[in-house]
Amino acid sequence: MPQAFLALVGGKVKQIWSIAVSVGAADAGKIPALGADGRLDATVMPAGIGANTKVVPASEALGAGKFVNFFDDTGTVKVRLADNSNNRPAHGFVLVAAASAASATVYPLDVANTALSGLTPGAEHWLGTAGGVTETPLDASLPANANKVNQLLGVATSATELRTDDYGYQVL
Structure with missing residues (x-):
């Protein structure tokens, strides 16, 4: 919920409200407030700052x-x-x-995937099937793995978070 503060405007005390979302230049000079999630909304951030998505x-x-x-x-x-x-x-x-x-x-x-479950903290995880992950890399010596993608995704830091990295991949 936005917060209000008192300011001297034109010689008079006026109540000023903070904003959680910006519409652009019309909101110049206003004080931002944290949103319901406890974070600043992307609309109040400078261009180039925010989630890389x-x-x-x-x-x-x-x-x-x-x-x-x-x-x-x-x-x-x-x-x-x-x-x-x-x-x-x-x-x-x-x-x-x-x-x-x-x-x-x-x-x-290169960022954390925090929407997972059942990970082993400290273990490396590879790409599995249907968008999933596995703790077992593919064995290049097995004919059954020919033309499959072997891709290390990252290391689990908890049962629900995988710190990913762009290691590249190999087609076996």
Whole structure:
């Protein structure tokens, strides 16, 4: 909830309210307030400051925490579940579920995916199937793994957080 303070304006004491969301230049000089989530809204941040995300259409339903793959759909970039079994490396992940054809907010690798569960803290995790993760890398010596994607995603810092990094990937 916005806070109010008293200020001397034109020789008179006036109550001034803080704002949680900015509409741009019309709000110049106003004092920002934290939103309901206890954070500053992205609209009060300077250009270039804020979450490094990309909003793109989802070509299929995406669950929260799933790793995703960008692809070209007849000239339009879309996002789908990353999958080590069908040559879809992870380019990022979603923290909030998105329905098929809805806009998905994709976070890049190199930040924490905090929408997971069942991770082993301190363990490395690789790309699994259907946007999931596994603690077991693919074995390049097994013929069954030919043409599959072996991609290290990061290290779990808790049962629900994976600190990702862009290590690259290998097609076996």
